[in-house]
Every structure is written in C-alpha cells, then in structure tokens.
Amino acid sequence: MSHAFYVTASYIAAFAVVFGLVLWVWLDHRARHRELARLEAAGIRRRSARQENAG
C-alpha cells in the first residue's frame, strides 16, 4: 500500500475521533439545555435567577 494511504488514514482517524469529541460535547450541551428548559417551564428555577427576576 502506498504511503499516502497511511497518511490519509491517520488524518481521517484523527479527524473522526476529534469530531466524535466535539459531537459529544455538543450533544451533551443540547441535552442539558433541553432539560433546563423543561425544568424552567415547570416553574423550577435557581433561587438566584428568581431573585434577579424579582429585583
């Protein structure tokens, strides 16, 4: 096999793993955001946030 194959393969692998990490962080963030939104919709907020709204 040509050397180019190994170079391409390693760049692709590196990209895939990094992409996976980015995806993990991003999806995790979206999921957390959705949960927070749902809690907020149910009227549950942090106390500090409540005070800010009141004041």
Add this chain to the structure above:
Amino acid sequence: MSEPSLAIRKFSDLANPTRFLALVAIVWPWLAALTVCLFAVGLYLSFASVDDYQQGQTVRIMYVHVPAAWLSMMCYTVMALSALGTLVWRHPLADVSAKAAAPLGAGFTLVALITGSLWGKPMWGTWWVWDARLTSVFVLFLMYLGLIALNRAMDDPTRAAKASAILILVGFVNIPIIKFSVEWWNTLHQPASVMRMDGPTIDPAFLWPLLIMAVAFTMLFFTLHILAMRNEILRRRIAVLRRHAARSAGEAA
C-alpha cells in the same frame, strides 16, 4: 495586603460556577475561532511541507501523532492538578474539571495510538511494537477508560470525584514507574534494530508545522475542556433543581 486578597478573590470569583459559566460564554467562541485558524494554518503547512528523505510523506503523520501524544500526557497532568484541587482545596470546579477531562484524554490518547500504529506499519512493517512509548501510552489509555468507568459506576458526583481524584494521583506517580519498567523490559526483549523516533534532530522545515499543530491541538483541548466543564456544571445544576422539585412536590402533597 490588598494584592494577595485581590488575587484570592479573583480566584474564588473564577471558582464560582456561575461566574465560570459566564466566563466560558465569553471565552469559548474566541478560543474556538483561534483553534480553527491554527488548524487551518497548521494543516496547510503540514501538507505543503517537503517530504522527508527517509520517511517520505509518512512524516506527515507526525503532525497529528505527536500533538495527540503530547495532549494525552498534558490532559493527565491537568487531571492530576484537578485531583489535587479536589482533595486539598475541596474545590467543586476541580471535580468538574477532572471529570470533563477524562473522555477528552481518552480520545486524544486513542488518536495517538491509531496514528502511531498507522505510522508504524509503513516504517517498521508492523502495526504495533511493544515499544516503551507505545506501551506506556496504551496503559495510559486503559487508565483513562478505568477512570471513566469509575465515574460512571458512582452515582453521587462528589464521592465519585474524590474516588477518582485518588486514583488519578496514584496513577500519576505510577506512570513514570510504568514507563521506566517498560523501557527496562524493552531492552531485555527487543532487538536493538527497531527504529527510534527520537533519532536525528528535527529539521526546521518539519518543526514549524509540528509546533503550530501542537498549539492547535492544545487549544482544541482547552476549548473542548471548558465546554465539557460547562456541560458538567449544567448537569449538576439540573440534578440539584430536580431534587428541589421533588422535595417541594413532597411538601405540597
């Protein structure tokens, strides 16, 4: 007198998760942009650079392999410092930092392993040699996975953080021993003909792309790390809110 106290206040400001979140919100787009720019330059340079007279174009693997290997160690160091923060200063953000770093460390270590063996195949004719460096990195990978497993196995985040902090520190003092012992083992078992990566000094033509790629990877790590920390903080905040919700529901009933 005022200066240290100011410094302490700065530190504890940063330590407050809410402040930290605000800081992350400001910083992360810039960090991400910087990372992208660095990668653009680094990738361009690494593909524009000349081929090595010995290794041909496989030398380009170095531009991802070496930074990833560097990150695999730096990430563990970050985790060890966070572990100290957890155990000595009992800092909540240190818990978060160590927990968020583990999957990133595992990821970069995996990159180092894959690219290492992709480099090894054309150079040494085999995917894997039980070389001291490769073996140590593999052990490091196992330890990252063990830490992730430990974190997943415990439901109480504070206790999981403390347990993994101890494990991280035990691992931190052990990694040099493992490295040393594998080197010893290697000299016993391996024919000396196997190629060394640290042979000749690196030509400046390769050094620049390598450096820029290393900085780019480091920036990538920090970007992902603070974002993962943000996720973890949100996760804990959600857990607290849910508990409060459950409690107030119980009181109302």
Add this chain to the structure above:
Amino acid sequence: MRLVAEGLSARRGEDLIFRDISFEIAGGEALIVTGANGSGKSTLLRVLAGLLAAEAGTARLLAAAQPVERLAEAAHYLGHRNAMKRELTVDENLTFWKAFLGDFAGGAGLSVDEAADRVGLGGIVHLPFGTLSAGQQRRMAMAKLLVAWRPVWILDEPTAALDVAAESMFAGLVTAHLSRGGIAIAATHQPLGLDGVRELRMTGFTGVAETVW
C-alpha cells in the same frame, strides 16, 4: 468532662441535612435525639463520631481524662449495623474489639464473659455470631460497648429489634455508664426508659439548601 457541639451543619451528597445545631453535655448526662425519619438524627450522630465531615461547626470533648484531638477517639459508636463478623464466634468478635479498641484513660473495660453476662447472654459466647437471633445479635453488639471503656457512647437506634425486657436491660447499661461519669447520646424512636435526660428534637432542615451549582 464536657462535650460541646457548636453550630454543626452537615450535608449528605448535595443536600444540607441540618443546620446550626449546638448543645453541651456534661459527664453523667445523656442526650436523646428525637425526630421524624429523615430529620437528620443518624447524620448528626455520624458527624459526632467523625464518620462524616461537618459542613460547619465543631464538636469537641473538653476536660477528658486524656486530651483528644477528635471526639471519635473517646467514643463508642453503635450504628444500625452491628460491626460483628457472622463467621466468627461471639467470643472471637468481642475479644478482637476489646484488643483492637483498647481502653480510654479513666476506665477499664469488662472481660468478654462479664460483658456477655451484663447483656443477659452469658452462656453462649462460644456460638458463631451468625447463628444468633437478630435480638441476640443486637445485645452482643451492645456488649461491645462494655468490653472497652469509652467515656462517650454514640448510639443510633440502639433498641431497634429488641423486646421490652432487653430495652430495660439496655436502659440499665446506659444508667450504669452515666453513673461512671460517662456521656451517652442516643437517637431513638422509642423512649429509652432513662430518667433525667436532655432531649434534642431534630426538625430536619426544611428550607432549600443553597448549593454552589
């Protein structure tokens, strides 16, 4: 000897269980901790025994027979679990604890046989602990309090799983301990049948704890 607790607060996981508990007990006095389930009785006792770090506040033993750094060193802790090995005989269990715990200054523990006599189970120390009934096991766990002298007894639901006769036996043990100048702190649902004890009513912490998150 005085046991002084000042402004104790404790957390379990992320939740604040109680806040700002203060009391003072002198030698020869007992404190009964009462309150509903989940009001933090067990947590308070574990904080006193040094098994759980207090979020704030201190608990110290002052003017004891020997200076102690931690209250725990001068204390017996009888928790929900008996801290006895099922595989070993009662005698082996108690002998181990007697040797391992050792006596605190200012008193001496009873021998294993005497202690077993005191809890009313004299003849059966040769049996494996696992073969005893739940009530007998609990009594033998109480005998553990007697084999090594500790001025402070921290008792978490000591009379759960005991019948009335055993309860009065236990009240006798505590009274004898108090008369030797000891201190007893017990969390309980049932009245222990002790005279002249102080009571600490745990209400639980109903407010919402402020967390860093």
Add this chain to the structure above:
Amino acid sequence: MIALLARDLKLSMRAGGGALIGVLFFMTVVAVIPFGVGPDLNLLARIGPAILWIGALLASLLGLDRLFQAEREDGSLDLLLMQETPLVLTVFIKCLAHWLATGLPLVIASPLLGLFMNMDEVAIGATTLTLLVGTPAITFIGAAGAGIAVALPRGGLLVSILVLPLAIPVLIFGVSAVYAAIQDPAPFLPPFLILVALNLFFAVIGPVAAAAALRLSSD
C-alpha cells in the same frame, strides 16, 4: 493490631473466606494453559515462569474487592475509621493479613505448578522467590483500588480493571528476574532489587491511598 491480623486471618480461613479460592483459581488457570499452547514440554518450560506470574497476579486480585467491602457492609469499617491508630496502619495490617491468607499460599503452591510446567530447579526457585517478593506489592496496590471501589456494589471487576495497569511494573520485574536467573548473561540481582524496591514503594503508596479513599468515602 495483632488482634486485627489474627481476626482477618481467622476470617479468611472460615467459611466464605477467600484463602482457598485464590489458590484453586491459580492452579486452575495454570493447569488450563497447556491445553491452550500445546503439550510441548520445551515451550512450557520456556513460558512457565511467565504463566505462573500471570496466574498469581490474577489470583491475588481475586478477593481484593472484599478487603474493605465486607467491613463496610457489617459496620466494622466505621469503628476502624474512628480509632486513634492511624488508618494507614490499620489498612497496612489488613493488607498483610490478606497477603498471608491469599498471597502466601500462591507462593507455596508455585513450586508444585512449576514442576507441571517442566521448569528446572533454578527456574522454580527464582519464580518462588520473586513471587514471594512481588505478590505483596500487588496486594498493596490492589488495596488502593479496593479502597476506591469500596462503596460500589459491583466493585469486584472494576478493582481488577483499575489495578492491573498499575501492577505492570511488578509483573515486568518479577518475570525479568526469573529469566535473568535462568539465562546466564543477564544478572539476576538488578531486576530483583527493583522488584523489592517496588514492593516497598507500593507498601507505602497503597495503604496511604486506600486510607484516604476510605476516609473520603465514609458517609
């Protein structure tokens, strides 16, 4: 402290104790190997020390997770934590008892298994000696894992996963020393002394880490 040692030893001998299981596991693993690699006696003699070492490594990890978990379940851990005696010392004694009950039988069984593996006298002697020095190190570093996983209901497998990478140096120097004893040019002492040093090092770091983990995990 002697009382603690005696109690733990008694416990491991009684029903449900792990002493016998470890040796049985060790012997079974070693007995199974020839079926995997074939009955070639020369090959067995060559890999014998390594097989014995790997078997011993796995066998000494076997009962480790129960080291503190059993104490935690019946409440004894609370009392051990409360005492004036430094917890590190208590943990050290418990490790020692665990090694006497499970590690030492492995060492004693190893010459017999060495014969099955067609090893010569020098190899058997060297293996036994290195196991004698090396298995305590595995127990000590394993105690750190056991302390970390004490509160986990299914901690057993996790302890092995966490501890095995840390035990690599012990394995390397143990096996190296044996091979150095068999093959003439390589000197026996350096790897053996490093093994001793590792043992001492782990004897400190293991109990310290385990004690810290136990303190932090109590609630």
